Amino acid sequence: MESLRVIEIVGTAAFSIAGTFAAMEKKLDVFGTFIIAFITALGGGTLRDILIGEVPVKWLFEYGAGLIVLLSTIAGLLFRTLIKNYHNVLLFFDSIGLGFFTVVGIQTGISLGMHPLSCIALGTITACFGGVIRDISLSNIPLIFQKEIYATTCILGGTVFFILLELGVPLLPVEIICLLTIVLFRLLSVKFNWHLPTIWKTT
Amino acid sequence: MESLRVIEIVGTAAFSIAGTFAAMEKKLDVFGTFIIAFITALGGGTLRDILIGEVPVKWLFEYGAGLIVLLSTIAGLLFRTLIKNYHNVLLFFDSIGLGFFTVVGIQTGISLGMHPLSCIALGTITACFGGVIRDISLSNIPLIFQKEIYATTCILGGTVFFILLELGVPLLPVEIICLLTIVLFRLLSVKFNWHLPTIWKTT
Amino acid sequence: MESLRVIEIVGTAAFSIAGTFAAMEKKLDVFGTFIIAFITALGGGTLRDILIGEVPVKWLFEYGAGLIVLLSTIAGLLFRTLIKNYHNVLLFFDSIGLGFFTVVGIQTGISLGMHPLSCIALGTITACFGGVIRDISLSNIPLIFQKEIYATTCILGGTVFFILLELGVPLLPVEIICLLTIVLFRLLSVKFNWHLPTIWKTT
Numbered sequence: 079m080e081s082l083r084v085i086e087i088v089g090t091a092a093f094s095i096a097g098t099f100a101a102m103e104k105k106l107d108v109f110g111t112f113i114i115a116f117i118t119a120l121g122g123g124t125l126r127d128i129l130i131g132e133v134p135v136k137w138l139f140e141y142g143a144g145l146i147v148l149l150s151t152i153a154g155l156l157f158r159t160l161i162k163n164y165h166n167v168l169l170f171f172d173s174i175g176l177g178f179f180t181v182v183g184i185q186t187g188i189s190l191g192m193h194p195l196s197c198i199a200l201g202t203i204t205a206c207f208g209g210v211i212r213d214i215s216l217s218n219i220p221l222i223f224q225k226e227i228y229a230t231t232c233i234l235g236g237t238v239f240f241i242l243l244e245l246g247v248p249l250l251p252v253e254i255i256c257l258l259t260i261v262l263f264r265l266l267s268v269k270f271n272w273h274l275p276t277i278w279k280t281t
Numbered sequence: 282m283e284s285l286r287v288i289e290i291v292g293t294a295a296f297s298i299a300g301t302f303a304a305m306e307k308k309l310d311v312f313g314t315f316i317i318a319f320i321t322a323l324g325g326g327t328l329r330d331i332l333i334g335e336v337p338v339k340w341l342f343e344y345g346a347g348l349i350v351l352l353s354t355i356a357g358l359l360f361r362t363l364i365k366n367y368h369n370v371l372l373f374f375d376s377i378g379l380g381f382f383t384v385v386g387i388q389t390g391i392s393l394g395m396h397p398l399s400c401i402a403l404g405t406i407t408a409c410f411g412g413v414i415r416d417i418s419l420s421n422i423p424l425i426f427q428k429e430i431y432a433t434t435c436i437l438g439g440t441v442f443f444i445l446l447e448l449g450v451p452l453l454p455v456e457i458i459c460l461l462t463i464v465l466f467r468l469l470s471v472k473f474n475w476h477l478p479t480i481w482k483t484t
Numbered sequence: 485m486e487s488l489r490v491i492e493i494v495g496t497a498a499f500s501i502a503g504t505f506a507a508m509e510k511k512l513d514v515f516g517t518f519i520i521a522f523i524t525a526l527g528g529g530t531l532r533d534i535l536i537g538e539v540p541v542k543w544l545f546e547y548g549a550g551l552i553v554l555l556s557t558i559a560g561l562l563f564r565t566l567i568k569n570y571h572n573v574l575l576f577f578d579s580i581g582l583g584f585f586t587v588v589g590i591q592t593g594i595s596l597g598m599h600p601l602s603c604i605a606l607g608t609i610t611a612c613f614g615g616v617i618r619d620i621s622l623s624n625i626p627l628i629f630q631k632e633i634y635a636t637t638c639i640l641g642g643t644v645f646f647i648l649l650e651l652g653v654p655l656l657p658v659e660i661i662c663l664l665t666i667v668l669f670r671l672l673s674v675k676f677n678w679h680l681p682t683i684w685k686t687t
Contacts, residue, residue: 101629104625104629105682106629106630106682107630107679107680107681107682108680108681108682109635109636109680110628110629110630110680113628113629113635114629124535128331128336128534128535129327129331129336129337129338129341130336130337130338130341131334131336131337131537133534133535133536133537134535134536134537135535135536138535138536138598138602138605138606139598139599139602141601192341192342193342195344196341196342199341200341210418214417214418214620215616215620215625215626215629216625216629217420217623217624217625218420219307219418219419219420220418222313222316223304223307223309223313223316223317223418223419224309224310224313229312229316230312273310274310274311274312274313275310275311276308276309276310276311331534331539332530332534332539332540332541332544333539333540333541333544334537334539334540395544395545396545398547399544399545402544403544413621417620417621420623421623422510422621422622422623423621425516425519426507426510426512426516426519426520426621426622427512427513427516432515432519433515476513477513477514477515477516478513478514479511479512479513479514
């Protein structure tokens, strides 16, 4: 658990539970469920680290993240009978993970002295691509490409992040506001069925 | 736009438009369309750079490529109503991109002092794997694996490239001939329905 | 063939043949079949090398591995008519490859001075992810996620490996026992239809 921070722990746990429920919908066995939870939680950060050359990837040496995935998967399996609607639970934990991991990705970019545009790209990759790899592995069309507001939420949150920072707001409140923006906007967009235009619908 | 050359600009634009039309066929929203265009145009080069250890990847820091993808996607969306047959347009731009990016990949290999065989492999990866990742993301079986002449075209073009170079032809005409060979061979192979044998058809 | 060892040669050949038969089931053309064989045999090791930062990947410069894939694919194509049941052949060679590549991955970890847990993770990634990428490319749900004992076999073999090593058994017999454990356990688990629980079956 050496270098994991609270924000990473919460994001990892949330995405692991989301992954566990996605795997349940496809009736995988317990090990397949763990792998899918692992991919969902750590896939985005792994892709980010590969793209920026931060290898060897941390989870190969530090077992904190893997342990959180394991415990979250077990929790997800134990509480499954209490849950009526897998899809809503998946949505809730996915939104939490989306918010926390966007902030983690932006922090990575800032710590490398990157331009805000690059930081937002890293945040979006960190938050979204675990789910993309999960969906591809389960033969689903990735959520990110569907007519739902998904990656757009991360970009919106990242933009809010750098506007507030530019205005002189201290880092901690900026991170919290960014996080809440993403979680709330994601949940509201699903509840009220907001979506981006698919302008060729008319054809 | 710092270090983009004409050949990369044309290849990126062509693959972005091909990606835009592939996304239209699946009726994605505008943001999903942009991501698919981005993956199609930059996925092959990104995989190449990861395999040869040229990270951090360039597009995280230089926004020229991303801008070309954005403009090409917008152009594709604007002109969509003028187009009767998405599939033919996709094929045309895909062939252009295939030719240009094979040359880009071969140049990368040459600049690293690699053996012609490795250069041809890099050219093929650069040209083909953006489309592979796009097709997997859209739950299509990748074009490269279907009964169409696809990656074979890049290998043919690459072979022509190094034979001409060996014969003492200067670099620029070699690149142009390689490029034309690939584009024409790809278009002809689809028009006349050439394909490699699937010898187990008899079983 | 510079730095390929017997264990890698056998694993590469076995996975190439398994890949060839998986491609046959989908009736790909000869080039697509070669690419699928290549991905099956070298995909897991490539992912491992990317994750630990061992790039440029070896097969871009040393053609031994590619040559083995080519010869194995040709052998698979030539002998296809002698074979009644593609699926059983695929299973057999897949099990052989699984055993050999788990040992190769563990050796990689040991040579980098990694902890046994990390070595077992590398062994499992090396052995399993070529097949995962193959299955995703062919639009199959990856075997690793299905209700079959698959990755679990590699973890079991890896655990046996380090227990024996801890007990003072010399390296060579340890490797052979690990390998046999994996191949036999995999074959027996399919024959007797062992599987991990899918505890939500009751819902």
